[in-house]
Every structure is written in C-alpha cells, then in structure tokens.
Amino acid sequence: MTFTGDLIGLDIGGSTTRGVLFRDGRAVRHARGPSANVQNVSPDAAASALRGVFGELGAGPSVPVVAGAGGVDTPADAARLEALIRSVFRVPSEVPVTAVHDTRLILAAGGHTIGISVIAGTGSVAWGIDSTGRERRAGGWGYLLGDEGSGYWLGREAVRAVLRAHQCEPDAPASTFARAIVKQSRVREPVELIAAFHDRPERSFWAGLSRTVVEYAASGDATALDLTQRAAKELHSLVITVAGHIRGPLPVVLGGGLARTAVGEGLKKLLADSDVLDVTVLSQEPVLGAPRLARAVWG
Numbered sequence: 001m002t003f004t005g006d007l008i009g010l011d012i013g014g015s016t017t018r019g020v021l022f023r024d025g026r027a028v029r030h031a032r033g034p035s036a037n038v039q040n041v042s043p044d045a046a047a048s049a050l051r052g053v054f055g056e057l058g059a060g061p062s063v064p065v066v067a068g069a070g071g072v073d074t075p076a077d078a079a080r081l082e083a084l085i086r087s088v089f090r091v092p093s094e095v096p097v098t099a100v101h102d103t104r105l106i107l108a109a110g111g112h113t114i115g116i117s118v119i120a121g122t123g124s125v126a127w128g129i130d131s132t133g134r135e136r137r138a139g140g141w142g143y144l145l146g147d148e149g150s151g152y153w154l155g156r157e158a159v160r161a162v163l164r165a166h167q168c169e170p171d172a173p174a175s176t177f178a179r180a181i182v183k184q185s186r187v188r189e190p191v192e193l194i195a196a197f198h199d200r201p202e203r204s205f206w207a208g209l210s211r212t213v214v215e216y217a218a219s220g221d222a223t224a225l226d227l228t229q230r231a232a233k234e235l236h237s238l239v240i241t242v243a244g245h246i247r248g249p250l251p252v253v254l255g256g257g258l259a260r261t262a263v264g265e266g267l268k269k270l271l272a273d274s275d276v277l278d279v280t281v282l283s284q285e286p287v288l289g290a291p292r293l294a295r296a297v298w299g
Contacts, residue, residue: 009290234265
C-alpha cells in the first residue's frame with residue numbers, strides 16, 4: 001500500500017536533488033535541482049536548492065515530506081535535515097517531515113518495505129530491515145574510509161592497475177585499456193596518474209572512470225573484467241553482512257549507476273548462492289518509492 005493524499009518525495013543526492021509531488025500515490029509533478037546534501041554543499045546552498053525544488057513542485061507548506069539522502073546516518077543527521085526542510089518550506093510542526101538514509105527509498109522503489117537495499121553508485125552501502133523492525137547497515141563510510149565496489153572505488157582501482165602494469169614493465173607498450181584510462185584521466189603517460197590523482201580529489205571525476213572499466217569489461221578485457229568481478233564481491237560482502245544480522249531470507253533491491261552493468265550482474269550471480277530471496281535491479285528513480293516509504297514510516 002502507498003500513502004494517500006498529497007505528499008512530497010525528495011531524493012537528495014551528491015550532485016542532484018529530485019523532487020516529486022504525489023497525489024494519492026501517483027506522481028503529478030517532478031522537479032530537479034542542485035544537491036541539497038549538507039555533506040557536499042553549504043547550508044545556504046542546500047537551502048537554495050530545496051527552495052528551487054519546492055518552487056517547481058508548487059505545493060503548499062501543509063504537504064507532508066519524506067526525504068532520502070546519503071549521510072543520514074544518525075538521528076541527529078535526520079533531525080538536521082528535517083529542520084532544514086521545515087525552515088525552507090515553512091512546514092508547520094503538526095505536518096510530518098521525515099528524513100531517512102537514501103537506501104530506504106531504493107528499497108521502497110523496488111516494491112518492498114522490508115528487505116535489503118544496495119547502492120552501487122559513486123559510493124556504496126547496504127541497508128536492511130526485517131519484519132521485526134530490526135535494521136542493519138554495512139558500508140557507506142565514504143570514499144576515504146570505504147565505499148568498496150562503488151564507482152569511485154572502481155576508478156581508483158583502475159588507476160592502480162594501470163600503475164602496477166607500468167611499474168612491472170615500464171618499457172612495454174601500454175594496453176588498450178591502460179591507454180583509455182590515461183586519456184580519460186587527462187594525462188599523457190601512466191606515471192602522470194600519480195600526481196593527477198592527488199591533485200584532483202573530486203570523487204565524481206575518478207568515479208567517471210568506472211564507465212570505461214565497464215565498457216572494456218563488456219568487450220572482454222581481462223583487467224577490466226577482474227575489476228568488475230572484484231567490485232561485485234565487495235558489494236556481496238556488504239549484503240551478506242547485513243543479512244547475517246537481521247531475520248531472513250529477504251528480497252534484495254540493487255540501485256545506483258553500476259546496478260545495470262557487469263558489476264550488478266556479478267552481484268546477482270553471487271547472491272544466487274546466498275540465503276536471500278529475489279534480487280531486483282531498480283528500474284525507476286528511487287524518489288518514486290516515497291509513497292510506499294511514507295506509508296511504512298507513518299502508518
């Protein structure tokens with residue numbers, strides 16, 4: 001079942017904020033703006049992004065809001081985002097506003113309110129909830145501490161693979177895959193990747209290399225195939241960690257930019273031998289799960 005009445009759903013990503021106005025569970029208006037994630041932008045920039053999205057949706061402050069965002073890891077994180085939404089939209093205290101980790105939106109968009117959701121995008125994380133309400137999360141530590149199997153991780157590991165090959169055989173011609181990584185990294189030689197990686201810390205830039213890895217894996221390149229298989233194993237480890245601490249077996253919903261690539265396919269194959277139910281690769285935007293999530297959260 002989904003939420004009845006008017007509802008605003010928000011999916012606050014690292015680069016984009018997506019908003020949808022729902023009426024009795026049906027999407028009637030869409031909006032898109034810059035990121036409103038305060039982990040990535042200033043509070044003023046976040047407020048400005050939310051103001052623009054709300055303006056496009058054209059709903060009044062009496063409409064309940066459910067928002068999913070990366071970085072909502074604690075009750076304090078949720079309270080801060082809820083307070084920001086209330087202040088921007090001038091939502092009265094009696095109107096519900098709930099902020100959750102964006103994995104909950106993915107699970108709901110996949111058609112479930114209990115189960116395990118996995119994000120394989122710029123970052124990576126797995127989260128699950130069982131029929132008793134018990135929750136467990138694995139990963140989601142950010143690119144400095146983790147995000148194994150993510151787009152950033154895949155890009156970084158591609159750079160490391162090229163550097164290792166050059167280190168072992170510095171006089172040998174670079175492979176086609178290595179040349180593609182070097183070109184996309186905007187350098188001329190493999191050794192220049194070292195300085196480039198340290199001088200350009202933007203996650204999205206290096207996560208962009210994951211597209212090259214996926215393309216070369218599809219063409220059968222051995223290095224790229226190894227990287228995508230390793231990424232799938234890292235994501236599988238996150239899922240199994242979550243599944244081991246909640247009551248199952250449970251369905252799994254996979255979302256993020258890598259979900260429909262060799263990484264996602266590899267994860268599905270690994271999960272086929274695990275104690276989980278069906279695996280769904282998300283085919284719609286996570287924000288469209290807002291009505292189902294609102295119903296689960298608010299009853």
